[in-house]
């Protein structure tokens with residue numbers, strides 16, 4: 001069910017919240033042995049909230065009675081939040097993240113917390129300390145990362161929608177690999193307060209849904225200034241769902257050719273080029289353009305992301321948060337080193353080493369500072385593109401889902417999954433992945449729609465028009 005469908009049934013009393021929530025809990029119970037999308041299932045909490053809403057009988061709130069889940073980096077008061085790391089295995093936050101406060105106020109029902117790569121570092125979900133999530137279209141394949149749990153649970157209908165995070169592609173790439181809609185908002189559109197950070201100048205929070213309209217509905221609830229996060233400006237929040245039903249006539253979509261080059265598989269390229277034809281038929285003007293700096297996005301992104309990660313991870317010292325070693329220790333340094341060696345996985349250790357190196361005296365100018373300069377130029381490249389275009393169209397991922405284990409021995413091959421998504425985070429603009437086709441072996445392909453800063457309306461508008469003209473979003477995996 002979509003949000004809109006469920007709301008109608010709840011408001012007309014065709015269905016009670018308890019019935020709806022029970023149906024979802026049952027589906028989770030049946031599918032979880034196959035998918036492993038959930039880390040924590042908040043059954044009692046969900047049923048209590050459902051009963052409370054049924055008793056009140058008031059469905060005035062925008063998401064009243066809608067079952068949903070949160071990626072396990074969003075802090076939930078009294079509910080375990082792990083970031084899929086051993087170091088936070090038993091961490092129970094004393095407060096709610098702002099995004100969860102807002103969804104709670106809109107009367108959502110939380111079904112549980114879903115799987116991610118450890119501290120959201122990864123593109124396949126295999127970096128989770130609690131076992132990888134499986135792709136519902138083929139369980140031998142990865143669901144993408146890091147929001148693999150949110151994406152798999154949405155398309156397998158183990159939830160109506162989910163909230164993920166995107167630092168370099170973590171909402172869009174799994175949405176693409178699982179065939180759902182994934183919206184990465186403009187930096188600062190949604191408060192990050194209470195969400196466990198990866199790289200603070202790149203992190204964003206957004207919805208994963210079955211349709212573009214659902215993404216618009218959720219965004220209107222979670223977006224906007226928050227006192228707790230000074231990077232959220234007072235840009236007004238429109239009713240995003242109201243901006244969808246317009247013609248594409250007179251709109252210009254740009255095709256940056258660099259996004260179709262090296263490493264993009266022919267089937268992916270074809271699906272997205274076909275998608276562009278659909279937009280043309282709907283009346284959009286198509287304009288080719290060049291964005292030469294995109295080819296530097298992987299080194300630029302990884303130096304910045306890992307540098308920021310290395311400082312953010314310094315708080316996990318075996319004292320203030322999470323796991324502390326049981327081994328004998330001689331001095332304080334020893335406690336830090338042993339607790340971290342035991343608590344962090346390989347990719348997180350790699351981030352600490354690479355980031356610390358890039359920030360150290362003598363290397364700072366050559367790596368971190370240089371990356372920061374490239375980032376500034378990349379931002380200008382996007383600003384220039386949006387002087388003539390309303391939105392840009394590219395593939396989301398260069399390839400469809402890959403096999404579990406296939407890229408784990410080669411971090412560079414794994415990083416290449418982010419070639420087409422990371423520059424958007426570096427520039428701070430917004431983008432959305434929408435279902436746009438399937439490969440010969442039945443794996444989903446996503447199309448990325450990129451918009452200017454605070455241009456979510458434009459992205460949703462193009463995405464909605466495309467969705468109405470195609471059938472890809474209606475396809476569901478067979479899960480028996």
Ligand code: GLN
Nearest residue numbers: 120121122167168169170
């Ligand atoms: N795969 C990328 C990384 O590991 C992006 C992850 C993300 O967006 N959180 O950095």
